[in-house]
Amino acid sequence: MHVNLENAEKAIEAARKKAVELKTQMCIAVVDSGANLKAFLRMDDAWVGSIDIAIKKAKTAVFFGMATGQLGKLSQPGKPLYGIEHSNEGLITFPGGLPIVDDDGVLVGAIGVSGSSVENDHKVAEAGVKVLGVSELPEHPWRT
Known part of the structure; x- marks a missing residue:
């Protein structure tokens, strides 16, 4: 199952609102479960x-099913x-x-x-995920 366009756009909008709240300009990307770009926004004056x-x-988050941090x-x-x-x-x-994980625990x-x-990047990403589900898979072998 992949994130659909409607949900990708919801995530982008929630993330954009958080970036505005933080008074920063961001590039925000949503990929589907195959790491294919689904939606993207470059706010005015965000770095190229x-x-x-x-x-x-x-892509990194979906490849490994965990936060990049x-x-x-x-x-x-x-x-x-390493x-x-x-x-x-x-x-x-x-x-x-x-990662974006739906209510059924599916990436x-x-x-x-x-x-x-x-x-700030993390806070804005969290805001985007929050409108769709959670960001952690129920079980993961690398969880520390």
């Missing part, structure tokens, strides 16, 4: 470089996934990407946000 980062954060913790030197960011044509392993897509501090 954040386009690629937002999309890659969303969580993957980042596992990919530090000496940790089990170097993973070089796979899959480049992953992003800092906060701002979250249906992900959201990626870039354009501010990683803390």
